[in-house]
Amino acid sequence: MVDSRLSRGELLGFFASVPLLHGLEKSTLLSLCQVCQVRRVSKGHVFFRRGDSSEYVYLIYSGSVTEFASGPNELELVVKVRQSGDYFGEMGMLIDEPHLVTSIATHSHTTVVIIPRSEFLYRVRTEERIMKHLFKTLAERLKRSSERLIAHTYMDANSYLAYSLLRQEKEEGNQGFVKVSQDYLAQRCGLARQTVARILGEWRRDGWISTSRGKIEVINRTALNELVLDAVIDGS
Numbered sequence: 001m002v003d004s005r006l007s008r009g010e011l012l013g014f015f016a017s018v019p020l021l022h023g024l025e026k027s028t029l030l031s032l033c034q035v036c037q038v039r040r041v042s043k044g045h046v047f048f049r050r051g052d053s054s055e056y057v058y059l060i061y062s063g064s065v066t067e068f069a070s071g072p073n074e075l076e077l078v079v080k081v082r083q084s085g086d087y088f089g090e091m092g093m094l095i096d097e098p099h100l101v102t103s104i105a106t107h108s109h110t111t112v113v114i115i116p117r118s119e120f121l122y123r124v125r126t127e128e129r130i131m132k133h134l135f136k137t138l139a140e141r142l143k144r145s146s147e148r149l150i151a152h153t154y155m156d157a158n159s160y161l162a163y164s165l166l167r168q169e170k171e172e173g174n175q176g177f178v179k180v181s182q183d184y185l186a187q188r189c190g191l192a193r194q195t196v197a198r199i200l201g202e203w204r205r206d207g208w209i210s211t212s213r214g215k216i217e218v219i220n221r222t223a224l225n226e227l228v229l230d231a232v233i234d235g236s
Contacts, residue, residue: 054092063110078188159231
């Protein structure tokens with residue numbers, strides 16, 4: 001991790017683009033400029049591990065960060081891939097617990113703006129906009145967690161992979177394709193890579209998807225949706 005320099009103007013412009021800080025007074029953003037740190041890290045840098053104390057909130061200026069959690073059979077599951085403008089590390093602070101996930105830089109050069117615990121919690125207490133945004137974000141995460149729990153309960157490998165692929169496509173803007181690797185899907189689903197490769201191969205032969213390096217195109221969304229629905233109906 002190395003120090004990186006951003007001008008006050010660059011920081012203010014970045015803060016204004018971050019949903020967490022949207023609409024705050026300029027004086028508040030200037031105060032954040034005084035206390036934050038900017039760091040550039042390489043791919044593979046571990047910001048914190050599950051169980052570490054929660055000391056900072058990280059805003060992603062550039063690059064990407066992936067959050068991992070331990071799944072069945074101690075496989076690492078991808079919880080979320082965070083991009084520029086996203087933030088992470090706040091959950092442990094809000095519930096006064098150690099971090100629930102491990103966060104790792106997954107881009108060759110990732111730059112983060114780091115806000116100390118005391119400053120972040122002070123802003124949560126004093127800035128209604130931040131509080132409302134966090135409430136909304138927590139509600140959305142609870143909804144996603146409930147959906148994942150249902151999926152894990154009722155679905156086999158085929159249907160859960162279909163569910164995860166369709167959800168990833170939705171998160172990427174319903175463009176008809178996703179830019180992910182088989183390794184990523186395996187980690188996200190808690191499945192062996194060989195299992196994911198076998199299932200994708202079957203779907204490719206059936207004409208449901210097409211694949212290229214780092215990209216999966218959804219051709220027959222109806223078939224994938226029916227696979228998910230049938231699994232839920234059969235398991236209920």
